[in-house]
Amino acid sequence: MAETDFTMQDEMRRAFAMLSGKWKLEIMWLLNQRIHRFGELRKAIPGITQHMLTAQLRELEADGLITRTVFAEVPPRVDYEMTPKARGLGPTMEALAAWWAVHGGTVPVRPGAGRRKS
Incomplete structure (x- = not known):
């Protein structure tokens, strides 16, 4: 198979x-x-460290899913928002939320899997 011949499985793996x-x-x-x-x-995601949030945001930005806007203010202000490409995931997120509303109550709670305090 040539390097450019991707199967749907390969594409899903990349996604x-x-x-x-x-x-x-x-x-x-x-x-x-x-x-x-x-x-x-950082406040909205209990348990995430500043280092991990920075790393995850950088990866999302590098993949073109979010934009980072730095404002020349003191103190500096940085805003993050989804790109139009990432907005295409909106229906997927809504479908996942709908699935969870129906089936989430049947998923056993794993110890340590809940939200942790920061």
Whole structure:
């Protein structure tokens, strides 16, 4: 198979890789609601460290899913928002939320899998 011959499985693997990471989907869910500042994201995601949030945001930006806007203010203000490409994931997020509303109550709670305090 030539290097450019991708199967749908290969394409899905690439798509999943863009969104994999412990916090990426939660970040994307929040940014789907509105533009957030770094500190707002940190407060909205209990348990995430500043280092991990920075790393996840950088990866999402590198993949073209979010934009980072720095304002020349003192103190500096940085806003994060979804790109139009990422907005295309909106129906997928809504479908996942609808699925969870129906089936989430049947999913056993795993110890340590809930939201942690920061």
